Amino acid sequence: MAQPLHVLLVDDDADDREIFTWTMSNIYPSAVxxxxxxxxxxxxxxxxxxxxxxxxxxxxxxxxxxxFDFLKEIRQMDRWKELPVIVYSTSSNPKDMxxxxxxxxxxxxxxxxxxxxxxxxxxxxxxKFHPPLPEHEYRK
Amino acid sequence: MELASHSWLAAIIHSSxxxxxxxxxxxxxxSWNEGARRIxxxxxxxxxxxxxxxxxxxxxxxxxxxxxxxxxxxxxxDHFETKRITKDGRILDISLSISPIRDNNGRIIGASKIARxxxxxxxxxxxxxxxxxxxxKELEATVKERTRELGDLNTRLARSNYELEQFAYIAxxxxxxxxxxxxxxxxxxxxxxxxxxxVSKLNTYLEKIKGASNRMSxxxxxxxxxxxxxxxxxxxxxxxxxxxxxxxxxEFELVVAEKKAVIEVDALPVVxxxxxxxxxxFRNLIGNALKFSTQQPKIVIRAEGHHIIIKDNGIGxxxxxxxxxxDIFQRLNSQDVYSGSGIGLALCKKIVENHGxxxxxxxxxxxxxxxxxxxxx
Numbered sequence: 001m002a003q004p005l006h007v008l009l010v011d012d013d014a015d016d017r018e019i020f021t022w023t024m025s026n027i028y029p030s031a032v033x034x035x036x037x038x039x040x041x042x043x044x045x046x047x048x049x050x051x052x053x054x055x056x057x058x059x060x061x062x063x064x065x066x067x068f069d070f071l072k073e074i075r076q077m078d079r080w081k082e083l084p085v086i087v088y089s090t091s092s093n094p095k096d097m098x099x100x101x102x103x104x105x106x107x108x109x110x111x112x113x114x115x116x117x118x119x120x121x122x123x124x125x126x127x128k129f130h131p132p133l134p135e136h137e138y139r140k
Numbered sequence: 141m142e143l144a145s146h147s148w149l150a151a152i153i154h155s156s157x158x159x160x161x162x163x164x165x166x167x168x169x170x171s172w173n174e175g176a177r178r179i180x181x182x183x184x185x186x187x188x189x190x191x192x193x194x195x196x197x198x199x200x201x202x203x204x205x206x207x208x209x210x211x212x213x214x215x216x217x218d219h220f221e222t223k224r225i226t227k228d229g230r231i232l233d234i235s236l237s238i239s240p241i242r243d244n245n246g247r248i249i250g251a252s253k254i255a256r257x258x259x260x261x262x263x264x265x266x267x268x269x270x271x272x273x274x275x276x277k278e279l280e281a282t283v284k285e286r287t288r289e290l291g292d293l294n295t296r297l298a299r300s301n302y303e304l305e306q307f308a309y310i311a312x313x314x315x316x317x318x319x320x321x322x323x324x325x326x327x328x329x330x331x332x333x334x335x336x337x338x339v340s341k342l343n344t345y346l347e348k349i350k351g352a353s354n355r356m357s358x359x360x361x362x363x364x365x366x367x368x369x370x371x372x373x374x375x376x377x378x379x380x381x382x383x384x385x386x387x388x389x390x391e392f393e394l395v396v397a398e399k400k401a402v403i404e405v406d407a408l409p410v411v412x413x414x415x416x417x418x419x420x421x422f423r424n425l426i427g428n429a430l431k432f433s434t435q436q437p438k439i440v441i442r443a444e445g446h447h448i449i450i451k452d453n454g455i456g457x458x459x460x461x462x463x464x465x466x467d468i469f470q471r472l473n474s475q476d477v478y479s480g481s482g483i484g485l486a487l488c489k490k491i492v493e494n495h496g497x498x499x500x501x502x503x504x505x506x507x508x509x510x511x512x513x514x515x516x517x
Binding site for chain 1: 328331
């Protein structure tokens with residue numbers, strides 16, 4: 001049986017975490033969604049877990065460790081070098097985009113202002129970047 | 141003919157503007173024309189047979205032997221600029237041309253000198269050179285002043301540019317956030333109303349919408365407060381910081397009672413500044429100290445001269461963020477736990493800088509924070 005799709009969302013905003021979960025339950029009901037509240041939390045969870053998520057969505061402006069620093073950290077680790085990490089931020093500021101690419105982002109999505117665009121953007125990212133199931137190349 | 145030319149030459153010498161004087165090789169004057177009288181004030185009778193040294197200021201007496209030496213060697217002295225003294229003691233600037241006089245056998249027997257009074261010319265040169273120097277100095281001062289003004293303007297421009305960038309960031313990020321939430325949760329609410337109605341879920345959506353619109357109005361208010369600080373239209377007066385703190389604490393009465401906060405206020409200075417801005421400064425700092433606490437808040441406000449210290453026992457922050465916390469929209473804590481627009485401390489910094497002071501913070505997570513405000517005396 002195919003492994004379910006594992007998605008990690010790193011976001012300090014509880015509302016955004018709720019919106020994301022709601023969206024995923026609509027477009028990808030079988031997916032397993034994990035949450036981290038900031039970069040530091042995400043790194044600790046990634047270290048602890050037996051498995052590796054298939055794709056990560058990460059916010060930028062977070063306390064403790066922001067999205068840029070999280071990206072830089074995980075791009076230094078061999079096992080997470082190729083992992084698709086999508087920046088998922090409210091910011092449409094070109095500087096934030098440039099910094100994200102430099103830090104090693106796979107893609108950059110500005111959080112949608114309505115449900116339709118939120119769904120569309122997440123779905124597109126999943127289709128574009130998550131590896132065909134089942135696969136294990138990103139697993140530990 | 142020879143006689144005629146002799147008297148002709150004598151007439152030329154007599155009517156010359158310049159002093160034409162002859163002297164022996166011992167430096168004794170042997171002839172003295174009308175020009176010499178006009179320039180030096182002595183008549184021919186007074187001067188002929190007396191030493192030329194009479195005309196030379198004491199500090200230049202060594203010039204004469206040197207001149208005589210050159211004459212004896214048959215050399216001329218051309219346009220030698222020096223100073224000579226008149227009968228009434230005035231010192232003149234003189235240009236001297238001296239040539240040896242030879243007898244029929246070519247032997248040097250004396251010297252003829254033409255002395256031109258160049259005092260006026262020298263004075264004019266001095267005035268021109270002084271004028272040039274003064275002009276140069278004034279020009280340099282003006283350039284310096286303009287450069288300084290340009291520098292100041294540049295700094296102000298850079299600052300306002302930076303603030304503009306921050307405002308662009310507000311538009312692109314912080315104002316978007318609540319707006320997005322309002323829109324999306326309204327959609328979810330709508331969807332919920334058409335399907336199976338889960339009232340508690342719908343209520344949470346409504347709460348989220350209200351929360352987002354509250355955040356947005358607070359943000360707009362704070363941004364406006366911040367932008368108003370740029371204007372210098374508020375009047376400067378003597379501000380008693382004790383009075384300011386007293387009034388601010390009055391505003392926080394309810395929170396203080398609810399949290400059972402202990403607040404100690406020592407003697408604070410009276411400073412010159414904009415009173416409403418100091419209210420805002422203490423409102424933000426005391427508000428933060430009350431907000432970022434997990435236990436019973438204890439706040440101490442004291443001063444050492446114009447150094448004001450505000451210490452709390454709140455959650456604190458890692459010292460490496462001490463510089464960043466004063467940046468606009470720099471949030472160190474999750475919005476879920478500690479609400480806020482992220483402008484408060486940026487506002488504090490701007491207020492203190494408006495008054496020519498500096499603000500810094502030191503802290504350790506869990507050990508409380510201390511804010512230091514240094515105001516000019």
